[in-house]
Amino acid sequence: MFVNLFDSFEGGLLGELRRFENEVDQLLGRGRGPAGIRTVRRGTFPPINVGASPERVDVYLFAAGLDPKDLDISIQQNLLAVSGRRNVETHEDADYYRRERFEGEFRRVITLPDDVDPERVEAKYRDGVLQITVQRRESARPRQITVN
Amino acid sequence: MAAAAEGKDVTKRESTEQAATRREDFFLVPPADIFEDTEGITVEAEMAGVSKDQLSIQADRNNLTIEGEAAIDLPAGMEALYADLQSTRYRRSFLLSGELETDRIEANLKDGLLTLRIPKRAEHKPRRIEVRTG
Numbered sequence: 276m277f278v279n280l281f282d283s284f285e286g287g288l289l290g291e292l293r294r295f296e297n298e299v300d301q302l303l304g305r306g307r308g309p310a311g312i313r314t315v316r317r318g319t320f321p322p323i324n325v326g327a328s329p330e331r332v333d334v335y336l337f338a339a340g341l342d343p344k345d346l347d348i349s350i351q352q353n354l355l356a357v358s359g360r361r362n363v364e365t366h367e368d369a370d371y372y373r374r375e376r377f378e379g380e381f382r383r384v385i386t387l388p389d390d391v392d393p394e395r396v397e398a399k400y401r402d403g404v405l406q407i408t409v410q411r412r413e414s415a416r417p418r419q420i421t422v423n
Numbered sequence: 424m425a426a427a428a429e430g431k432d433v434t435k436r437e438s439t440e441q442a443a444t445r446r447e448d449f450f451l452v453p454p455a456d457i458f459e460d461t462e463g464i465t466v467e468a469e470m471a472g473v474s475k476d477q478l479s480i481q482a483d484r485n486n487l488t489i490e491g492e493a494a495i496d497l498p499a500g501m502e503a504l505y506a507d508l509q510s511t512r513y514r515r516s517f518l519l520s521g522e523l524e525t526d527r528i529e530a531n532l533k534d535g536l537l538t539l540r541i542p543k544r545a546e547h548k549p550r551r552i553e554v555r556t557g
Contacts, residue, residue, distance in 0.1 A: 321471075322507035328500045335495060337471035337508060339535030369458035369465070376456045376469060388504075403471035403535015404495060 313384050320361075320377035321405075325385060329417055332387050332409045339403035346400075348407060350393045355407065358382035450514035453489065453537070461549055463542040464523065470513045471535035478532055480539070482525040488516040489537060522547035 321338035336357060346359040363378040387409060395410040453468040470478070472493025479490045493511040519525060522543050529540040 317507070319507075323505065324503065324508055325505040326497060326501040327504050328498050328502070331498060332504070333498065333501065335472075337493075337535075339469040339471040341534065363456065366458055366460065366465070369460040371456065371458045373455055373457040375454035376467065377454070385505075400534075402474050402494075403469070404493070406496060 311386065313386060315383070319383070320381050321383070323383060323385065325387075327388060329411070331411055332391055334385055334387075334407040334409070336383070336405040336407075337403065338405055341400065341403070341405070343400045343405075346405065348396075348398055350396055350409070352393060353387040353389050353391050355385045355387055355409070356382065357385075357405070357407070449510045450512050451508060451510050453491075453513045453515050455515065461543075463540060466517070466537075466539040466541070468515065468537045468539070469535060470532075470537055472511065473513065473532070473535060473537075475532055478537065480528070480530055480537075482519070482528055484521070484525060485519055486516060487519055487525070487528075487539075487541070488514070489539070490514045491537075 321336045323337075324335045326333050326335075334355060334357075338359075338361065340363075341359065341361055345361070346357065349356050358381065360380045361378060363376050388411070390412050391409045392412050393409070396407065398405060398407045400406075453470045455466055455468040457464065457466050459465075466487075466489075468489060470489070470491045470493070472495055473491035474494060477492045477494055479488075481488045481490075491513045493513070495511065519541070524542045524544055527542050531538045
């Protein structure tokens with residue numbers, strides 16, 4: 276399962292090349308079709324993966340070292356918005372060699388499939404991953420039809 | 424370039440076995456802050472989704488390698504709609520220098536944030552040299 280979620284997208288060198296090509300295409304204004312209006316630049320914090328099953332849609336935000344109190348999650352129809360703030364402690368008396376960790380405020384908006392039920396949303400934060408689970412409406416699920 | 428990329432779609436299909444091998448080779452690089460003070464060097468690396476038992480830290484005199492696998496709760500029959508992260512395995516290596524005491528590294532993992540404290544040998548801690556006048 277886990278494999279599927281990450282494997283549907285290309286990893287490895289070929290995938291890297293493909294992504295690079297896409298980015299160059301976008302820069303040169305010759306991308307393959309228009310990008311979603313709410314898509315963001317690659318590398319935007321926090322990285323997000325979205326998976327869907329017939330019953331539910333799961334959104335995973337990879338954000339280590341957050342305080343869940345600093346998170347604001349809202350949903351309007353099928354539009355999920357997550358905003359928050361991450362504080363990174365600065366050590367004044369130290370010399371920095373690398374500062375790669377994102378610090379400050381962030382906001383990401385994710386368009387979910389149309390059939391999600393905004394009344395049934397759950398969120399949990401564990402090991403630095405925020406997982407938001409949104410149930411889909413019954414009517415949208417595939418039904419088994421028996422032949423009499 | 425777009426046409427070239429599309430042309431590649433033909434070769435996109437591969438066996439599950441090939442996919443598994445390829446995935447082995449693909450690691451996420453944990454973003455890190457690294458700083459030094461008089462006592463030692465600190466590495467703060469982000470490995471969201473990694474729990475203590477999925478984390479491995481290896482250090483010898485010259486090398487430090489951190490590795491971890493993100494364990495994520497996925498329901499049955501899930502398909503990807505979108506993915507910024509293309510792998511669930513993290514890995515990053517650093518070359519160390521001789522004044523660091525690699526056998527005394529302290530590690531702490533909290534909410535996917537790994538903090539490593541690498542102390543310097545006592546003789547390498549800077550001494551303040553006072554300038555006397557007169």
